[in-house]
Amino acid sequence: MSQRVVAVVQVRMNSSRFPGKVLKKLRGTSLVELISRRLIKAREVDEIVFGTSTDSTDDELANEIIGFGGKVFRGSLDDVQERFIQAADYADAELVVRITGDCPLIDWEIVDQVVSLAMKTGAEYSSNTHPPTFPDGLDVEVFSLDALKASRRESADSSSKEHVTTNLRMSDSFSKSNLVNEVDYSERRWTVDYPADLRDLESNLPSGFETMTWREIMSKGFEGIESSARRNEGARLGLGQKLWKRAKEVIPGGGMLLSKRSEMFLPDEWPAYYSRAKGIKVWDLSGNEYLDFANMSVGACSLGYGLESIDNAVKQAIDEGVMSSLNSPAEVLLAEKLIEMHSWADMARFARSGGEANAIAVRIARAHTGKDKIAICGYHGWHDWYLSANLATDSNLDGHLLPGLSPSGVPRGLAGTTVPFSYNNAAELSELLKTGEFAAVKMEVSRNFGPEDGFLQEVRDLCTHYGVVLIFDECTSGFRETFGGLHLKYGVKPDLAMFGKALGNGYAITAVIGRREVMQAAQETFISSTFWTERLGPVAALATLNEMKKVNSWEKITETGAKVKAIWTQVFNKLQLRHQITGLDSLASFTLDVPDWLGFKTLMTQEMLDRGYLSSSYFYASTQHDAAHLSKYAEDFEGSAVISARHSSNETIASALRVARSHNSFRRLN
Ligand code: PMP
16 A cells, blocks of 8 residues: 655745745745645645744745645744654655755656655665755655654754754664666755855746756756855854855855954854853854854953953943933043053044054044155055055055955055055165155054064154154054053154054954144044944943053963963974964964965864864963963864874865865964
C-alpha cells in the first residue's frame, strides 16, 4: 500500500537575512504562492501544508496562504523541528517532503523523483543534496515522519531544532538515498537569500517561468543568479553575519567605520554585532561571550566597557535633559580642564568625531595664516582636506591609508593642497616649508615607532621659523602614556592639538585645544554645528578624566600593553617566527615575516575566536585587562600561534582556514 505523502513548506517572516521575503513578489506573485503553484503539480504529493509560527509576525503570511487557498499549520517560532512534526502530524503524513521558503523555483519533477526514490529504496531519508548536483534552490528532502521523530528522540540539539533535519541527515541510525543529476549544476544558485537575489531572478528568468520545469527554464538560457552567497549559508552563518549581509544591502560598506568591517577580521565568521559589552567582555547576537583582545573599539574605551562611574554621570545628564536652547555648562568645565592639563594651551573647541576635530584645526590654521597648504604625517580622518593628498598622485597617501584609497568625490581643485612628509625626516619637511606656502604641519606625535634625535623639536623649530601652525593629532595617542597628549612626554609644545577616542571612553566627544592667538582665528571663519552642543559628550569626558586620574590609567595600560608585547615576543621566538612588534605599548601591533601574512593573521583570528577572543594582529590595552586575563591569553595565543605556524605556507594555510583571508588594514607612515 502506498504511503501518504505530505509536503510541508517551512515559511516565516523573520528570516534573519531577508525579513519578510516569502511575501515579496516575483513577477507579480508572492514567493509563497509561487511555491504553492509549482508544488501542486507534483503527482506524488497528496497534500501540501504550510508550516509557520503562531507569532504575530506571521499573521500576515498565514492570511496570504489562506487567501490563495493553501492549508496552514501554526506552531513554535523557535523550535522549527517541533512545528514541522506537528504540521506533518496534522496532515496525517507518513512520508514528508520538506521544502523551505527560500526556494520559489522548487521543481515538481524533482519532487516526484525524490519521492519515487524514497519509495523504491525504502530509505528513511532521501534528498537531492548529499552531495548536491542540482542548482541550489531546488533542494528536496523526503523522509518518513517516524524517522524524523526518532531522530528528535536521538538528538534534539539546537541545530536540529532550527534546521529540522540536521541529526536525521548526520546520524548513522537512518538509511539514506540521494538523487544525482547527470550533470553537476550545484554551483548554480536559484534561491532567494538576499534582496539582490530576488532582483536578479526578476530580471533574468524567462517569461512564463512559473509553469516551466527547471529543465525548460534552463533551456531558455537561464543559468542562475549572481550572488556571493554560498550553498547552505543560512545554516552555516551566525546571526551576526546574517545581519552583516543584510546591512550591506542597506548601508554602503555595511557599517560606518572601515576598521569594524567583518572582512577586516574573519570574513563570514566574525560575530560582527554585539548585544552587550562590559569590562573587556563582549556578547554577540547569539549570546556568545568574547574577551576583547582586539582594540577595545578602536581605542575608544581605554577604561573598559560600561564603566559605572561614567555611565552614571551620563544617566544623570540624561535625566536632566541632553539638550536645550541654552548651552551645557559641562563644555566650559571640560575646556578649563584640558587647558589646565596642557599649560601651553589657552582655549578649546569641541566636536564629536576625530575627523571633525581635524577639519576644525585645519580651518583654524588656514584662517590664522591666510595660507592653504598643509603638510601631514599620519592618519587624520576622512574629510576632503586630507584625502585631497591622493589627488596629486595616486600613491601619496599609500603610506598613510589603504594603498590606492580613492579620493573620488574630492574636488580636483584641492590637488596639491595637502602634502605628506615622512616621519623622522625633518629635512624633507624643511624643503616643503621653505616654499612659504604652508598654513600648518599636522602630525601624529608617534605611532608605530617613536621620534629620533630631537625630530619633534626640529619640527617645532621649523614651524616657528616659517610661521607655520604646528598641530599634533592626538586623537589616538592622547591619554595612552601621559594624562593628556603624548607630546607632554617629549616636552615639545604644538600650537594646536586634537583629542578623541579615549577622551569620552566610548561617548562621542573630541576636542581641539590651542594657543589663544591661533584659536581666535575660529572667530574669523565659521565653525559651528548643532550636535556639538549636546550635553553627554562633555559630561562623559569629565567623568572619564576623573576616572583616568584616579587609577593612573595611562600607566596601567602601558604596563599591560608591554606585557602583551612580551607574550608575543616569547611565543614568536619559541616558534622561530621572524616578527616585528611596533606601536606605543598600549597600542601594540605585530607583523610576521611569513610567506602568507594575511593568511596567517586570518588563521590566528579564527583560532583565537574559537577560543573566545576578539583579536587581530594588534592589541589596544584597557585598564580592565587584568593578570588573570593575561595569563589565559598567553596560553591561548600560544596555542593559536602553534597551529598557525604549523600551516604557515601558502597551501596549507588555505586548507586550515574556514573562510577567505581578511582584507588588508591600515598602513601608516609613522
Ligand atoms: N586622527 C587620528 C590620529 C586617528 O587615529 C583617527 C582615527 N583612527 C582619526 C584622526 C579620525 O577619527 P574619527 O574616526 O573619530 O573620525
